[in-house]
Amino acid sequence: MRALSVTALTGPDAVELVDVDEPTAGDGDVIVDMVYGGVSFPDLLQTRGMYQIRPEPPFTPGVEGSGIVRSAPPASGFSTGDRVAVWGNGLHAEVVRARPDQLFTIPAEMTLAEGAAFVLNYQTAMFCAVDRGGLRAGESILVMGAAGGVGTSAIQVARGMGAGPIIGLVSTPAKADVALAAGADHAVLVSDTWKDEVIALTGGRGVDMTYDPVGGDRFLDGLRALARGGRLVVVGFAAGDIPTVKVNRLLLRNVSVVGAAWGEAAFADPGLAPDIHRRLLPMVTAGIVKPPIGEIFPFADAVAAFRSLDDRTATAKVLVEIRPDLADR
Ligand SMILES: NC(=O)c1ccc[n+]([C@@H]2O[C@H](COP(=O)([O-])OP(=O)(O)OC[C@H]3O[C@@H](n4cnc5c(N)ncnc54)[C@H](OP(=O)(O)O)[C@@H]3O)[C@@H](O)[C@H]2O)c1
Known part of the structure; x- marks a missing residue:
């Protein structure tokens, strides 16, 4: 073969x-x-x-x-x-x-x-955003790398959870179209002012969750874009650089940084992937996950x-x- x-x-x-x-x-x-x-x-x-x-x-x-x-x-x-x-x-x-x-x-x-x-990225989205990050209905979410495999699946799972607004961060107008077609409410282009645009889209409050599969120099503004009590979920480092954070930033604004690795969890717990699959199926039937x-x-x-x-x-x-x-x- x-x-x-x-x-x-x-x-x-x-x-x-x-x-x-x-x-x-x-x-x-x-x-x-x-x-x-x-x-x-x-x-x-x-x-x-x-x-x-x-x-x-x-x-x-x-x-x-x-x-x-x-x-x-x-x-x-x-x-x-x-x-x-x-x-x-x-x-x-x-x-x-x-x-x-x-x-x-x-x-x-x-x-x-x-x-x-349907497996890797959707299981990752459910595990990282929901199980680790605690995403709930009605919460706003910023998805970085929103036109990528991990990003588009996070958009759809967030929609399936009833979250919103769902804001995708992307580097080009063509990628904005991909994020919107996947189900994002808004797509913001990376620029010097993208953090302020994201905060404005939440009425000045900030997002409840930043879902970050990119890392690099976007991480800090992803943290700054959080509302009080918000969570930044560390999903990956597509940009290459692994960011560092001064933990006083977390204390001062009551925000959290949460690490999340689906593969590590799924290999350790054979029941996890079937359980997540069962939770994804209603989103498929509803036409949200595709x-x-x-x-x-x-x-x-x-x-x-x-x-x-x-x-x-x-x-x-x-x-x-x-x-x-x-x-x-
Ligand atoms: N934690 C977990 O359980 C888990 C599971 C699966 C994957 N991951 C990780 O998630 C990350 C994204 O995976 P993916 O499959 O979504 O990849 P992908 O489809 O290639 O998307 C990654 C996005 O990252 C952005 N990016 C910024 N700088 C980049 C660079 N230097 N090189 C490539 N992309 C860059 C790009 O968006 P813009 O051009 O719009 O900036 C790109 O669309 C990877 O680090 C992967 O290892 C984690």
Whole structure:
């Protein structure tokens, strides 16, 4: 079968399409024919050995995707032909072996492509904004990197929670359109005055939550944009720099900075991902959660998919199409 391989820790250009043996099912495992692979920021970081999980090259990247069950033991709850979303490691391959707890049935409302974008970022949004940050109905939220995979999913989960206004922060007008299409009430462009624009959109009060997958030099104004009692949720560092905070800022205005890592929590607690999935399903049925898909790259052009995250041209969820013969038509 064909699979992607990261052959050196030198960035996206070291991603190659190679031939490898197909996996065989161990006891209780499900075998899945992968159709789409989600290309995620952790995949990009792993090509440079900069993610917290650092496999030695050569390794197959891919932490999420979707496909069709080829075989499954009866006790798994899955059957041949089921459309499934998969999360884990090494998923950018034509065939993968997975434990049943790594699989979710793709809701009927979603295409296979949307299913490939339904696990990592939506689970992250529910865990980080709601479980860790305590987002409640009626609260305002500022979503940074709002046109990205993590940002668009946070917008939709915030909407599903009844939060608002939902304000997306983005770097270009095209990305503003993506954030608005995902469901944001307002999109603010990064500028010298963006913090004041955000505060003005809340009637001068500030936001109850800043959801920050970007870090870097936006962090401080994200903190300053909080209302009294607000929470800044640290989700990631797409900008590269890890910000620091003088804790007197937290004391003086009764605000909090909360760290949140879904993967760490989901690996430690096998019940977490299924529980979050159950809580997301009503938002799918209501038509609020529908993963926006950006560019879909051919499997053979995966380098370009990885590069698009690196050069910031990516919007929404970038996918690689692993099996065009099984893809949505
Ligand atoms: N905590 C968790 O559980 C968790 C789970 C999944 C992902 N993450 C993290 O979340 C972050 C975002 O992931 P994502 O999949 O949403 O990525 P993405 O789709 O590429 O979006 C990231 C956004 O960050 C902004 N950005 C600012 N400076 C950037 C730079 N130097 N390079 C790239 N992007 C830059 C861009 O928005 P503008 O151009 O509009 O500024 C971009 O749209 C990553 O750090 C990832 O590791 C965390």
